[in-house]
Structures are given as structure tokens and as C-alpha cells.
Amino acid sequence: MEEFEGGLARVTGSRVRPEWDTAAFRERLWDVVLASVALVALSPLFLLAAILTRYKSPGPLIFRQKRLGKHGVPFDILKFRSMRIDAERYLREHGDLYRRYVANNFKLDLWEDPRISACGRFMRRSKLDELPQIWNVLRGEMTLVGPRPIIPPEIVSYGIYAKRLLSVRPGVTGYWQVTMGGEMGYPRRVVLDMFYVEHKTRTLDVLILLKTFPAICFHFWKNRKSAKAGTPKNS
Numbered sequence: 001m002e003e004f005e006g007g008l009a010r011v012t013g014s015r016v017r018p019e020w021d022t023a024a025f026r027e028r029l030w031d032v033v034l035a036s037v038a039l040v041a042l043s044p045l046f047l048l049a050a051i052l053t054r055y056k057s058p059g060p061l062i063f064r065q066k067r068l069g070k071h072g073v074p075f076d077i078l079k080f081r082s083m084r085i086d087a088e089r090y091l092r093e094h095g096d097l098y099r100r101y102v103a104n105n106f107k108l109d110l111w112e113d114p115r116i117s118a119c120g121r122f123m124r125r126s127k128l129d130e131l132p133q134i135w136n137v138l139r140g141e142m143t144l145v146g147p148r149p150i151i152p153p154e155i156v157s158y159g160i161y162a163k164r165l166l167s168v169r170p171g172v173t174g175y176w177q178v179t180m181g182g183e184m185g186y187p188r189r190v191v192l193d194m195f196y197v198e199h200k201t202r203t204l205d206v207l208i209l210l211k212t213f214p215a216i217c218f219h220f221w222k223n224r225k226s227a228k229a230g231t232p233k234n235s
Contacts, residue, residue, distance in 0.1 A: 030202075031144055035137040042131060049080045049128040052119040059085035062132060067149035070169045075141040077149055078132035082120030090115055105186060106154060110223060125223045127216050133172045145205040146171025147193040157186040161194050168197055175204075178211040 053061055063081040066074050084090065091098050101108050110116065110124055123129040136142040142149065149170035155162050176184065176192035184192075196204070 027143070028140070031137050034144055035134050039134050039138075042134075045128060046131055049123060049131055052123055052128070053080045053082070055119050057081070057084070057117045057119065063129075065151065067151060067170065068155060068166060069141050069149065070166060072155075072166045074152070075136070075149075077142075078135055080123060080129045080132060082117065082123045082129045083115040084117065087115040105157070106151060125220045127219075130172065137172060141169070143169040143171050144173065145208045146174055147196060148174050148177065158190055158193075161190055164197055165193060168200070173208060173212045175208060178208050178215040 050061055060081055063079045063083070064076040065079070067077045069075045091101060097108070097114075108115075110121060116124065120129070133142060137144055146168055147165055147170055150158075150165075155166075158165050174193070175196035176189055179192065180188070
């Protein structure tokens with residue numbers, strides 16, 4: 001086979017490119033074009049999020065956190081800061097809070113997390129804090145649609161599926177975000193992430209993108225009702 005490919009390359013004057021090269025190029029082009037359009041179209045929301053981040057909360061505009069990318073390569077995920085600047089230290093210094101954080105799949109309920117500012121809660125509910133991840137897409141660390149990037153300690157929850165999860169780039173939005181609203185335990189999340197990885201198509205990606213905004217609106221409305229009722233929901 002190698003001799004055949006070498007001969008063909010000599011005849012045509014070019015190299016034989018594997019089929020996945022073309023698919024990867026098309027996917028990257030899709031990401032860059034759509035992310036560039038989104039960056040321009042959503043620029044007013046970027047400005048709004050920047051104002052909300054700085055309102056009564058001095059400190060860095062952007063929050064960075066290590067996440068696992070494709071093949072387990074770590075990268076800094078970007079978000080508008082919605083917490084106090086010493087959030088990580090505050091969490092570890094309060095043992096009860098940290099234990100709840102670990103027990104709740106490395107999250108705290110939006111309405112009882114003392115690290116989040118009032119404007120930060122609005123940004124979490126509306127997902128405005130996630131906008132800088134468009135830069136992660138343009139840098140090639142993330143894709144528009146895919147499993148959400150996880151922090152290193154979360155990988156054990158995927159068990160035998162961890163390697164498969166890390167075979168694709170993580171996404172800004174994903175299958176379980178638009179089907180379950182982002183509120184579920186790991187067993188269900190693993191099932192939905194693996195379903196997406198095994199059935200990934202351009203059509204499915206387009207459907208997920210189209211469902212993302214309605215899902216955000218529903219999530220925002222549900223958390224607003226939860227706040228009034230005094231029942232906390234995960235962010």
C-alpha cells in the first residue's frame with residue numbers, strides 16, 4: 001500500500017492526503033468562520049458582560065481555569081469573572097463549603113454560593129460569562145459544539161469512557177446542555193456525552209446550535225422562578 005501511494009504521489013506530483021485531513025480542515029474552517037461572525041454579532045453582549053463584571057467587583061475582567069482539551073492536553077478556559085477575586089482560596093479555606101463542592105460534582109448551587117457576586121448570578125443564569133470561550137474556539141482549543149470541557153478531577157467520573165471523551169475537542173455548547181438544561185448527575189451526563197461523540201454529524205451540530213439560545217432562555221427563566229421560590233438550582 002505504501003508503494004502504491006508513493007507511486008501515485010510521483011505520478012500526480014502531490015502527496016496522498018488521508019481522508020481525515022479534509023474532514024479536520026472543514027471542521028476547523030466551520031469553527032473559525034462561525035466564531036468570527038459570532039464575535040462581531042455578539043460584541044454588544046461582550047460590552048454588557050464587561051460592565052457587569054466590573055460593577056462593584058474590582059479585579060481581573062477574565063477568569064481562567066485549567067480544563068482538559070483534546071487528548072487530555074490542558075488549556076485555560078476563558079470566562080467573564082462572576083466571582084470574588086479570591087474565590088479558589090475562599091473555597092478551600094471553608095471546609096464545609098469545599099466538601100459540598102466536591103460532593104456536588106465540583107459545583108455549588110447558584111443561589112447559595114457565597115463566592116458569586118449579584119451581577120455574577122445574572123451572568124451565570126444568562127450564560128454571558130461563557131462568551132470569551134469564542135476566543136478558545138478561534139485559538140483551536142475548543143470547538144463550537146462538543147462535550148463541555150472538564151477540570152482534571154472530573155475525568156475519573158467518566159471511567160472507561162474517559163479516553164473516548166478526550167478524543168474530541170470540547171465545545172462551547174453541547175448535546176446534554178440543550179437536552180437536559182445542564183442539570184444532571186455524572187452517570188446521565190456520561191451517557192449523553194458518549195452519544196454525541198459516537199453520533200457526531202454536521203446536521204446534529206447545527207441542530208444543537210439552533211437549540212442553544214432557546215435552552216439558555218429556558219434555563220434563565222427556570223432559575224428566576226427558583227430564586228423567587230427559594231429553591232436553589234445548579235448553574
